[in-house]
Amino acid sequence: MDNLTQQMAQAFDMAPIGMAVSNHRVLGVCNTFFAQMLGYDRRDLLGQSFRILYPSHAEFDRVRDIGLKTMEDHGSYSDERMMQRKDGVPVWCRFRARTLTPDDPLAHLVMSFAQIYDQVDGGQLTKREREVLSWLSRGQTSKEIGRELGLSPRTIEDVRARLLRKFEVKNTSELLSRMSYARPRG
Amino acid sequence: MDNLTQQMAQAFDMAPIGMAVSNHRVLGVCNTFFAQMLGYDRRDLLGQSFRILYPSHAEFDRVRDIGLKTMEDHGSYSDERMMQRKDGVPVWCRFRARTLTPDDPLAHLVMSFAQIYDQVDGGQLTKREREVLSWLSRGQTSKEIGRELGLSPRTIEDVRARLLRKFEVKNTSELLSRMSYARPRG
DNA sequence: ATCATATACGGTATCAATACCGTATAAACA
DNA sequence: TGTTTATACGGTATTGATACCGTATATGAT
Numbered sequence: 001m002d003n004l005t006q007q008m009a010q011a012f013d014m015a016p017i018g019m020a021v022s023n024h025r026v027l028g029v030c031n032t033f034f035a036q037m038l039g040y041d042r043r044d045l046l047g048q049s050f051r052i053l054y055p056s057h058a059e060f061d062r063v064r065d066i067g068l069k070t071m072e073d074h075g076s077y078s079d080e081r082m083m084q085r086k087d088g089v090p091v092w093c094r095f096r097a098r099t100l101t102p103d104d105p106l107a108h109l110v111m112s113f114a115q116i117y118d119q120v121d122g123g124q125l126t127k128r129e130r131e132v133l134s135w136l137s138r139g140q141t142s143k144e145i146g147r148e149l150g151l152s153p154r155t156i157e158d159v160r161a162r163l164l165r166k167f168e169v170k171n172t173s174e175l176l177s178r179m180s181y182a183r184p185r186g
Numbered sequence: 187m188d189n190l191t192q193q194m195a196q197a198f199d200m201a202p203i204g205m206a207v208s209n210h211r212v213l214g215v216c217n218t219f220f221a222q223m224l225g226y227d228r229r230d231l232l233g234q235s236f237r238i239l240y241p242s243h244a245e246f247d248r249v250r251d252i253g254l255k256t257m258e259d260h261g262s263y264s265d266e267r268m269m270q271r272k273d274g275v276p277v278w279c280r281f282r283a284r285t286l287t288p289d290d291p292l293a294h295l296v297m298s299f300a301q302i303y304d305q306v307d308g309g310q311l312t313k314r315e316r317e318v319l320s321w322l323s324r325g326q327t328s329k330e331i332g333r334e335l336g337l338s339p340r341t342i343e344d345v346r347a348r349l350l351r352k353f354e355v356k357n358t359s360e361l362l363s364r365m366s367y368a369r370p371r372g
Numbered sequence: 373a374t375c376a377t378a379t380a381c382g383g384t385a386t387c388a389a390t391a392c393c394g395t396a397t398a399a400a401c402a
Numbered sequence: 403t404g405t406t407t408a409t410a411c412g413g414t415a416t417t418g419a420t421a422c423c424g425t426a427t428a429t430g431a432t
Contacts, residue, residue, distance in 0.1 A: 005192060006195075007207065007215045008194070008217075009192075009198065010296075011215060013194060014296045015198075015284070015298055016262050016282040016283055016296060016298055019197060019198075020197075021193065021196075021197045029190065029193045076202050094300075096300075097202055098200055098201070098202035100200060110201055110202060112201055112203045114280075114300065126407095126409090128408080128409075129408095136359055136363075137360070137363035138363070139355055139357050139360025141387090141388060141389090142388075142389075151411090152410070152411055152412085154410075154411050154412065154413090155409075155410045155411065157390080158409075158411085159408095159409085160389080161391080169325055170325050171327075171389075171390080173325050173359060174324060175325075177324070177362045177365070179363070312377095312379090314378080315378095327418065328418075337380075338380070340380075340381055340383090341379075341380050343420075343421095344378090345379085346419080346420085347421080348378080356420095
């Protein structure tokens with residue numbers, strides 16, 4: 001038994017970030033962090049479809065398509081996405097993937113999932129809040145987001161204000177940098 | 187030979203993020219991404235001190251101390267830090283660590299390193315730019331940063347403008363969300 | 373030596389962000 | 403049934419951000 005192989009396997013399991021391997025969207029291996037982040041026992045996830053980790057079938061289909069072309073071209077892909085914990089609570093992650101089979105990217109994928117923010121005390125974000133947040137991270141102004149969503153810029157400012165309150169930050173810059181990783185609160 | 191162990195080891199090696207294990211600040215194992223990110227051949231890193239991956243001895247000592255207490259208390263720690271590539275080019279990373287030995291955190295560490303931004307074409311960031319960036323990510327205004335660094339707010343605005351140009355983004359929000367992970371350019 | 377760039381600073385103009393004031397509706401909840 | 407919260411919108415006032423105009427010094431590269 002190769003000692004190096006065992007060390008690497010242990011490092012995978014104990015990594016401070018969620019990791020998983022999938023074959024055609026079926027979970028092969030995952031590590032402890034990944035299972036814990038999503039509220040499962042690690043053994044219950046083996047052989048399961050990734051479908052159960054997404055809030056809806058539509059979202060499950062959407063995330064399949066968005067990175068495909070990038071992975072065919074570059075072998076890897078990254079985005080921010082919403083996962084669903086076992087108890088239904090959404091978890092926002094920085095998702096990274098590398099395919100070991102560029103011709104058929106989904107055949108063999110190695111993925112990492114970095115939880116983006118801690119649970120906001122008590123409540124999660126509403127759909128509107130997540131929607132606005134994702135436009136904000138592209139640098140869009142309230143006016144632009146309003147046009148995009150068919151709403152008054154004033155309404156977008158309301159959503160922004162709620163986001164700032166929930167995360168206890170003083171402006172959008174601090175909000176967006178806080179989104180990049182889970183930080184101890186306070 | 188355990189098949190699961192081998193799969194986990196392969197996942198470690200092919201992960202789309204830098205990973206490494208250290209014992210008392212000496213590198214045990216690392217994966218392909220980690221070695222590539224820092225410009226080394228993976229075999230050259232085994233058994234090396236982490237010292238060579240930091241720009242100075244002072245920085246090497248600093249990063250040892252800042253997470254120690256948090257790791258003793260929580261077993262894990264995360265920050266943003268500057269690493270140094272083999273050719274001397276600085277690499278900014280989201281650093282995450284979990285200790286397997288909470289009593290003596292540095293005895294056995296599993297770490298992940300997510301590169302925060304791609305090389306800005308041609309040039310890296312200057313010290314001043316990085317310095318201002320780190321204050322921006324805490325939501326500080328130009329006026330506040332100016333006070334902090336003993337400079338005119340006007341000068342901070344110049345540095346901001348350079349940052350926006352270098353990253354080809356249109357405002358600070360987009361800049362800070364771009365900082366959170368390496369993204370294909372363009 | 374010239375050129376480019378980073379640094380540092382001043383002014384001014386415009387737009388965006390934030391924080392308030394207010395109203396109103398709908399859903400969730402005790 | 404009242405209370406809270408999210409949603410959506412209007413106005414207004416203040417502060418911040420960004421983009422220009424300009425000058426000046428220092429440094430490093432060609």
